[in-house]
Amino acid sequence: MSAEIVEKDSKNYPILRNLQYSPLKQGEEQYIVLWDPSGLSSEKLVLPLNFFYLFQFFDGEHSLEQVGAEYLKKYGEFMMPDRLTKLVSDLDEKLFLEGDRLKQVQAQAFEAYRKLDARPMAFAGRQYEDDPAQLRAQIDGFYASKEGPDKGKAECAGQVIRGLVAPNFELKDAGSIYAWGYQELRHGQVPDVLVLIGTCHAGLEGGVAFTDKDFETPFGIVPVNRAIIDLIRKESGETFFLEDIAHLREHSLELQLPFLKHALGEGREISIVPILVDFPPDTLTGGEYQQLFHRIDQFLTIT
Structure with a gap:
């Protein structure tokens, strides 16, 4: 009897795409700027370093609850679930996450390129x-x-x-x-x-x-x-x-x-x-x- 493979909900188990990052300093504050080197998305996202720390756990293996626990372990602060959900929503909106929305845009881009x-x-x-x-x-x-x-x-x-x-x-x-x-x-x-x-x-x-x-x-x-x-x-x-x-x-x-x-x-x-x-x-x-x-x-x- 074969084991049933259950696909994880990408909203609760986000997977970050292969993005590029660069540091940004404004006054005494440090940030990270993210963008898509493939050009599929023209968006950029500026994040504080503590948010950037979370991205190593956006691997499809960690739930948002587990990501929040890692944040608490690192910074000694509790991140409200709605803030984490908002971050995931922003990333998905900018096509920075793997998922159905990305696949749809990729398919359209492939079709347009192949017509050139x-x-x-x-x-x-x-x-x-x-x-x-x-x-x-x-x-x-x-x-x-x-x-x-x-x-x-x-x-x-x-x-x-x-x-x-x-x-x-x-x-x-x-x-x-x-x-x-x-x-x-x-x-x-x-x-x-x-x-x-x-x-x-x-x-x-x-x-x-x-x-x-x-x-x-x-x-x-x-x-x-x-x-x-x-x-x-x-x-x-x-x-x-x-x-x-x-x-x-x-x-x-x-x-x-x-x-x-x-x-x-x-x-x-x-x-x-x-x-x-x-x-x-x-x-x-x-x-x-x-x-x-x-x-x-x-x-x-x-x-």
Whole structure:
């Protein structure tokens, strides 16, 4: 006789999503600002540190009564149940919690993304110039800056470039570091098909996410390599495309494209295979690494 699995009420056993946090100080008071790195929610929430402490217990395993007990144990104060309920309600309203409401919004977002012909620019005009002429000048400035390579000789000049490790930090702060890497591409031999692998800062359930969307840039559209994308889909079905919407708000690949087009020449025809990766700690430390290795083997076999 199999045991019956009872699903816990998400309102009483809340599960916090993978969010990003930053400290905020106002006078002598300290707060934490929460936001959604995936862009699914545009909301932000400012909380005092004592509320932030509770989030480690929003794991689907602790009831609100147990969360309140943890608060009492930590601070020696009783938190009224209605305050805790209000906090959970605010988090759910902002799509910061797992649950039915989040699933509905996610489904709508997935559908909208899959109807797009190309991934729109998410950071142009903020992290780099959105006007082509201004962008050229901006990138030229990174090369010519005192921290950049200027017109110095590339270490791999004339050689076949098989890979490049580049930053994914904001261009305005790290542009000259990008320039040192892309200096090698400017003077090396680079293939027409480029596999771009970037970190998914918002996290991925499956560890790997491809997308079949072309990428918009101020220098024009950068197309994906349809032959490779179609082969991967043929061999693996939707396995590696289930979380392709992660590309929509992720900056790690978008920030490479202005430098890539600038380094290789805006008129050169290239295609890309865009891949985001993220391996949750549980896959490495929680006994799930065999599943992770299987997915990596599956990907390598296809490619």
